Amino acid sequence: MFGERIALDLEVNGKPLSGVAEPRTLLSDFLRHNLGFTGVHVGCEHGVCGACTVLLDDQPVRSCLMFAVQARHHSITTIEGLAKGGEMHPVQDAFRRHHGLQCGFCTPGMVLTAVDLIQREPDPSERSVREGMSGNLCRCTGYEGIVQAVLAAAKDLKRQSQSNRTEETQ
Amino acid sequence: MQIDRPFPQIEGRLEDARLLFGRGRYIDDLPVGPSTLHAAFTRSPYGHATIAGINKDAALAVDGVVAVYTAADLGAVLDPFPSIVRGAPEYRGIATGKVRYVGEPVAVVLARDRYAAEDGVSALDIAYEALPAVVDVDAAAAETAPLLHDDFGTNVVWRNRYRYGDPETAFREADRIVGIDLKFPKYNSTPLETYGVIAEYLPETDGYVIHGNFQGPFSLMPVLARALRVPDSRIRMVVPQDIGGSFGIKAMIYPYMGLIAACARLAERPVKWIEDRAEHLLGSASGTDRNSHIEAAVSRDGLVRAIRMNIRENVGAYLRAPEPSCVMRSLTTFSGPYRIESGEIEAACVLTNTLPTGLNRGYGGQQYMFSLERLMDAIARETGIDRIEVRRRNFLKAAEFPYRTTTGSYYDSGDYHGCLERALDYLRNEGWERMREELRASGRLVGIGVATCVHSAASNIGYVTLALSPEERAKRGYNAKSGTNDFAHIALDASGRLRVQIGTAGAGQGHATAVAQIVAREFGLGVRDIDVIDRIDTETTPWTITTGTYASRFSVVVGGAVQRAAARLADHLRIIASSLLDAPPDQIDIEEGMIRVRNSNSSLSLRQLAGAAQWNRGDLPDDVVQLHVSESYGAPNLRSPDSENRVNAAATYGFMADFAMVEIDPVTFVPRVLKYIAVHDVGTAINPQLIRGQIAGGIVHGLGGALYEHLDYDESGQMMSASFMDYLCPTASEAPQMSIDHFDAKSPFTVLGVKGCGENSAMSAPAAIASAVDDALSEFNGSIAELPVTPPAIWRQVAGAS
Numbered sequence: 001m002f003g004e005r006i007a008l009d010l011e012v013n014g015k016p017l018s019g020v021a022e023p024r025t026l027l028s029d030f031l032r033h034n035l036g037f038t039g040v041h042v043g044c045e046h047g048v049c050g051a052c053t054v055l056l057d058d059q060p061v062r063s064c065l066m067f068a069v070q071a072r073h074h075s076i077t078t079i080e081g082l083a084k085g086g087e088m089h090p091v092q093d094a095f096r097r098h099h100g101l102q103c104g105f106c107t108p109g110m111v112l113t114a115v116d117l118i119q120r121e122p123d124p125s126e127r128s129v130r131e132g133m134s135g136n137l138c139r140c141t142g143y144e145g146i147v148q149a150v151l152a153a154a155k156d157l158k159r160q161s162q163s164n165r166t167e168e169t170q
Numbered sequence: 171m172q173i174d175r176p177f178p179q180i181e182g183r184l185e186d187a188r189l190l191f192g193r194g195r196y197i198d199d200l201p202v203g204p205s206t207l208h209a210a211f212t213r214s215p216y217g218h219a220t221i222a223g224i225n226k227d228a229a230l231a232v233d234g235v236v237a238v239y240t241a242a243d244l245g246a247v248l249d250p251f252p253s254i255v256r257g258a259p260e261y262r263g264i265a266t267g268k269v270r271y272v273g274e275p276v277a278v279v280l281a282r283d284r285y286a287a288e289d290g291v292s293a294l295d296i297a298y299e300a301l302p303a304v305v306d307v308d309a310a311a312a313e314t315a316p317l318l319h320d321d322f323g324t325n326v327v328w329r330n331r332y333r334y335g336d337p338e339t340a341f342r343e344a345d346r347i348v349g350i351d352l353k354f355p356k357y358n359s360t361p362l363e364t365y366g367v368i369a370e371y372l373p374e375t376d377g378y379v380i381h382g383n384f385q386g387p388f389s390l391m392p393v394l395a396r397a398l399r400v401p402d403s404r405i406r407m408v409v410p411q412d413i414g415g416s417f418g419i420k421a422m423i424y425p426y427m428g429l430i431a432a433c434a435r436l437a438e439r440p441v442k443w444i445e446d447r448a449e450h451l452l453g454s455a456s457g458t459d460r461n462s463h464i465e466a467a468v469s470r471d472g473l474v475r476a477i478r479m480n481i482r483e484n485v486g487a488y489l490r491a492p493e494p495s496c497v498m499r500s501l502t503t504f505s506g507p508y509r510i511e512s513g514e515i516e517a518a519c520v521l522t523n524t525l526p527t528g529l530n531r532g533y534g535g536q537q538y539m540f541s542l543e544r545l546m547d548a549i550a551r552e553t554g555i556d557r558i559e560v561r562r563r564n565f566l567k568a569a570e571f572p573y574r575t576t577t578g579s580y581y582d583s584g585d586y587h588g589c590l591e592r593a594l595d596y597l598r599n600e601g602w603e604r605m606r607e608e609l610r611a612s613g614r615l616v617g618i619g620v621a622t623c624v625h626s627a628a629s630n631i632g633y634v635t636l637a638l639s640p641e642e643r644a645k646r647g648y649n650a651k652s653g654t655n656d657f658a659h660i661a662l663d664a665s666g667r668l669r670v671q672i673g674t675a676g677a678g679q680g681h682a683t684a685v686a687q688i689v690a691r692e693f694g695l696g697v698r699d700i701d702v703i704d705r706i707d708t709e710t711t712p713w714t715i716t717t718g719t720y721a722s723r724f725s726v727v728v729g730g731a732v733q734r735a736a737a738r739l740a741d742h743l744r745i746i747a748s749s750l751l752d753a754p755p756d757q758i759d760i761e762e763g764m765i766r767v768r769n770s771n772s773s774l775s776l777r778q779l780a781g782a783a784q785w786n787r788g789d790l791p792d793d794v795v796q797l798h799v800s801e802s803y804g805a806p807n808l809r810s811p812d813s814e815n816r817v818n819a820a821a822t823y824g825f826m827a828d829f830a831m832v833e834i835d836p837v838t839f840v841p842r843v844l845k846y847i848a849v850h851d852v853g854t855a856i857n858p859q860l861i862r863g864q865i866a867g868g869i870v871h872g873l874g875g876a877l878y879e880h881l882d883y884d885e886s887g888q889m890m891s892a893s894f895m896d897y898l899c900p901t902a903s904e905a906p907q908m909s910i911d912h913f914d915a916k917s918p919f920t921v922l923g924v925k926g927c928g929e930n931s932a933m934s935a936p937a938a939i940a941s942a943v944d945d946a947l948s949e950f951n952g953s954i955a956e957l958p959v960t961p962p963a964i965w966r967q968v969a970g971a972s
Contacts, residue, residue: 022285024285025285032198032199037192038192038194038196038198038199039191039192039193039194040192041196041362041363041414042198043362043363043364043414043447044447044893044894045446045447046447046893046894046895048893048894048895049362049447049894051362078192079190079191079192080191080192080193083191088187088190088191092190092191095186095190096181096182096183096186096187096190097181097182099182099183099859099860099862099863101186101189101190101678102415102677102678102679102680102863102867103189103361103362103363103412103413103414103415103677103678104185104188104189104190104194104412104414104678105194105196105361105362105363105412105414105415106362107189107190108192111190129902130901130902130903130905131902131903133901133902134901134902134903135901136901136902137362137894137899137901138362138902139359139360139361139362139415139417139867139871139899140415140678140863140867141863141866141867142863142865142866142867142868142869142870142871142905142908143866143870143901143902143905144862144863144866144905144908144910145863145866146902147902147905
């Protein structure tokens, strides 16, 4: 069983990719070591710290709690796929402006979790940001900059979507 | 020439884009060759047991497993790691004969990938015979306790007594003696990235290449080199660009660097090991837990004349370098911010069946600040003097600096009253006391706590030698130790761009940004005009024994070296420009990328100057001038300890005024920190944003130690918190609202006027939070003597009162 290799196709950051994995290969290991997405960070391997969070069909998942084969025919977004055309995503930019990162190890998981949080709740309160980000551990920042960054990013994204709507109606 | 202008600032940091795009380069991201083997450790499931037998056959039969090594195999190429204390029990990093803590390495399995290595670990057959374990420091010190190291004859591995001033007279003449007994817990500030090592042996040179997320201190490199039986320079230590948090814990990776390097030598192939989280909690390192008694000789008006302290420090199963340094902060700054001129400290380090200790952000600071600040609160309680007033009365005054303490520490500068007042302004403006009264009136248990502490930084390596007696230090052949220094290299390339190389690897502190700011200021350039190399490869990076990112030394020591290098390069550029522009060097200003002759239109760009100096060197008159400069900087006033155990333990002494507001749920007794104020004297601030970030992170590290984080063992030595499900790190929901400010009592001694500030509230917050819990439980006469403050602990206080 351990030696068995399974071929799988999936989409990562908008590109179709394929690879071969054992049934027991974790999705986090597969993304990092087979496909080279080293922005997926592994902090605990038991689903608590959130560093390995990726978006699977736009839903945040802990890639250390999934097997690679479970991602077959699914679409994954890692931190490497968030920026478009070299421009930071508004959440990334807010983390930069508000000192929402220090060592950067929790950052990919934090940013992707925040992207999802703002999508679900475009106008979050500080309390709901703290609550919504509480599944991701950071040991450097004391969460100060992270909370500020997520609040600011929500505002930026709201402004952006409002101006997009205005353009559409014009 | 001294440039006097503010440090240029930028939004964000130079490091940010790389990390936000997912392009960080951490140890597990480095490419490895196809011949690389992957290691997994077999670790002890027992707190204390004899290893009755190891049968490798089943493990070696696992598909993909290449080798299984035990201490007996590794001993062929790896000696014990030398200890600071002569005669201390042998420490090899892997069990020999006995296991002494749960998680202790017993064997290493090497395989073609990590999955196969783990299969090998599962298949490995090891027989143990369990022995009685001891995990409590006082129980282990008792004569009847089970012995960890049979040959050593006792679990008390080190003890010493220190005496300063005249404590006997002070206690005899005291109006009042106030004493308390305290327990400080064992925790590890758990960097989110675990340890990682990739090692290779080079038979041609009998040397090693070791990649590892090692933060320093590089004084541990000779320890590693001795164990690997090679000269220091035969270890090429490569630290990756990015480290995912270090917090002192990543100093203690060195035994694993030794083990993996030895594996690589025996296997004749490179070996890679990435620690997992359970391994980290069981087998990396932690701060010490401490039982202590502290008492003060107090005058009628609340002045502390002397302190006596008895410290029993739990160093785990082995005393390994740099222990017993964990107790030294309790000696060298025992008086904190107060004028306490006499003291007597008895300290013992005790071996128990728990994870061996080492640096953890604050290294001994949180333990001693908890003691001293709990004592100040007890003095306030017993004398009836207000908690803040009793501190004010005992503070050193601004006019007294620089101040030599009774232990020899040379406090550079400070305005403790002013800094505390600034913190109190926040407290008043935010209406803390009104809020407390309102919440209390609605039936809630709310309290405010205080801690005022000295933040020593940029440690003098000589303080470590206080572990030896003055007689030992006076012996012939003893080599004294002192100082802390570092290097910086700066170069101007032919296109006019400046590049700086430093010898420390940061772990998120923003070193590259701060270095760029220092250099940009000197040349009147923008921060992004400077390139910084802040990773280590000892084959090419200059380093010293004291190199490393620890003891809050970066801005003081590395910053000082960078400033000196930048200023000297600027001097060279002025000399070159003087010949090109035909003006005396002292009439030449460098600003915004231009070299200008003062009060004239004559100028050239940095690019033109660099081009001329690189391409037309023959026409320049003076061959001494250079386009690249290396400078070292040793922090001032740091000598080796004297015969009375006096030593200036650090280069700078900041001050911290912390307030915490804590609420306790009246039904569940769950405590929660609502608000936190931290006003810290950091001297001159290079980058206020980075300082805020350091303090905010420090507050939550201290909060974790005060309320949640605990490496907890049961009586058999089993660890009860070996996953992040049980070892509770604070999340965004537990982090308080913070008001953070810095106060500038510029250091008169350091090059930039800066003081180290990286450990900050990680040391003071446990004391401030305990003080707030006391206040919240005032109706029950609550008094917190033990951390972490858990709901059952609070329940006991409440139940005890009623």
